[in-house]
Amino acid sequence: MLDPTLDVRNVANPYESFYAELAEKLGMRIRQCGDVYPSALHRFAETRRKFPSRTEPLLFRQIPLREARFVIGLIGRPYILFDPELGGKLFPFFPAERIFLITPEMIRSDLKERALEGLKRPVYWYNGRQNLGAAFTLMRNERCDGLIQVVTFGCGPIP
Numbered sequence: 001m002l003d004p005t006l007d008v009r010n011v012a013n014p015y016e017s018f019y020a021e022l023a024e025k026l027g028m029r030i031r032q033c034g035d036v037y038p039s040a041l042h043r044f045a046e047t048r049r050k051f052p053s054r055t056e057p058l059l060f061r062q063i064p065l066r067e068a069r070f071v072i073g074l075i076g077r078p079y080i081l082f083d084p085e086l087g088g089k090l091f092p093f094f095p096a097e098r099i100f101l102i103t104p105e106m107i108r109s110d111l112k113e114r115a116l117e118g119l120k121r122p123v124y125w126y127n128g129r130q131n132l133g134a135a136f137t138l139m140r141n142e143r144c145d146g147l148i149q150v151v152t153f154g155c156g157p158i159p
Contacts, residue, residue: 060091060101068100073138075104076150077127087150102144104134111137 004021007014023029081087094101112133123129138144
């Protein structure tokens with residue numbers, strides 16, 4: 001893994017220091033790294049123009065609750081659920097199937113905290129507590145027809 005540091009505050013010549021560290025890890029001469037950098041930066045800028053990043057949260061279209069065939073809880077870490085390339089690819093499916101979604105962010109914090117009372121051990125991470133509290137809250141709600149949990153590799157709840 002390459003992780004050179006570009007420290008513009010504490011180094012007299014930050015780019016030389018950056019290239020030296022990079023060159024050492026790649027087994028190259030420092031000049032070769034400096035020659036490659038501008039073209040790599042240009043390619044990066046071109047890629048960003050083709051695929052602009054989203055800085056605002058991904059919003060999803062919701063059908064009115066009274067028109068829903070099903071009410072489903074969609075549980076997951078917000079940085080996964082609302083990322084357009086991860087969980088965000090799921091959102092267009094739900095309105096077409098007349099499914100009303102409830103995410104952990106749509107449930108009051110006090111209800112989620114109350115749902116966690118009585119656990120044998122506390123859930124350490126904030127997002128984990130929010131998701132588990134939301135899941136427990138929704139499981140106790142008669143109107144909720146089911147839950148979907150979206151996880152990537154080890155970012156799920158503690159078994």
